[in-house]
Amino acid sequence: MNAPTLVADRVPLAKDAWYVGVASTQLRDAPVAITLQGAPIVLFRDADGQAQALHDRCPHRGVALSLGTVSDGTIACAYHGWRFDGAGRCRHIPSLREDQTIKSAPVRRYPVAEQDGYVWLWTGTDEPEGAPLAIDGFDRFQWLQGAMELACEAILPIENNLDICHAAFTHPNMHPQWFRVQAVGFLPTRYTVESTATALTVTGPGTHLRFDVPDRVTVASGDAFRLVLHHVPTVAGRCIQHWLLQRGPVETPQPPLWSSTEPEILAQDRAVLESAQRAYALEGDAFEQSVEADATTLAARRLIALAARPDAREMPETRRVVSVLS
Ligand code: FES
Ligand SMILES: [Fe+2]
Numbered sequence: 001m002n003a004p005t006l007v008a009d010r011v012p013l014a015k016d017a018w019y020v021g022v023a024s025t026q027l028r029d030a031p032v033a034i035t036l037q038g039a040p041i042v043l044f045r046d047a048d049g050q051a052q053a054l055h056d057r058c059p060h061r062g063v064a065l066s067l068g069t070v071s072d073g074t075i076a077c078a079y080h081g082w083r084f085d086g087a088g089r090c091r092h093i094p095s096l097r098e099d100q101t102i103k104s105a106p107v108r109r110y111p112v113a114e115q116d117g118y119v120w121l122w123t124g125t126d127e128p129e130g131a132p133l134a135i136d137g138f139d140r141f142q143w144l145q146g147a148m149e150l151a152c153e154a155i156l157p158i159e160n161n162l163d164i165c166h167a168a169f170t171h172p173n174m175h176p177q178w179f180r181v182q183a184v185g186f187l188p189t190r191y192t193v194e195s196t197a198t199a200l201t202v203t204g205p206g207t208h209l210r211f212d213v214p215d216r217v218t219v220a221s222g223d224a225f226r227l228v229l230h231h232v233p234t235v236a237g238r239c240i241q242h243w244l245l246q247r248g249p250v251e252t253p254q255p256p257l258w259s260s261t262e263p264e265i266l267a268q269d270r271a272v273l274e275s276a277q278r279a280y281a282l283e284g285d286a287f288e289q290s291v292e293a294d295a296t297t298l299a300a301r302r303l304i305a306l307a308a309r310p311d312a313r314e315m316p317e318t319r320r321v322v323s324v325l326s
Contacts, residue, residue: 006236011155016124018132042066044247047073052086053110145256146260152277154231159297161217213307
């Protein structure tokens, strides 16, 4: 059964923030269409190779600019060939005689930054507040990179990746926690949950999870394993999960290796999360019940709600020990 059409996410992420638009290696000669917080956006590279982002709608007759081509560093509409530069200015209208002037409203541009293997977009109406949050030590490692669309809003995979008690059930034959539980059963475990206004860390035996607003979760285990996930809201009830898996150290920085294969462990999460989305879409969240082990996900929800309200940025630092069987 299809879920009803949603007009908004249950827990919207911050509006004024840097979000991953596309992996740098996936933006080459052709324009790339994305949807970010309900807005259609076209990405392309200008004559200098700089990534640019414009509202994906031609001001002439409304055709998606992403259907066009990149020509001399501008994007040329597929319908009548009007061309727009990275600032959104119309540079050429093929049907105009030379003595006729171009009169066209500019297309909205989005501030762009290229950093740590991604093209980032600023979604705020004002100019960006600083650069995107850096990925620690990005240039010292090789990475495997991919993305998957999820039919659920971003809060669900964010919470899932901070959820300390799901792996033994959702990830059979896949997750170290599942194997450990098969061998020795559930053990009393203590996790420390520390929170500031913009970040949350969860530390336990062999586990280090971190959430940074608006949408990044880092899953690490010692120095050997690090997975960096971003959860970009597209339209209501959907998101894209961009994943980056740390590989070996490198002497000179290298672009991440692109993978179009969906990691099976993330596909296992997809099944439960998309199912939960259908329930929330039908019933809201009034049916939810929480236990001690949900402290990590509830703390992330508080941070997300805070980040989405720019008038209320302050939150006291907190520290809490959560005691569970896991
Ligand atoms: S619709 Fe784009 S040029 Fe006419
Ligand atoms: Fe999971």
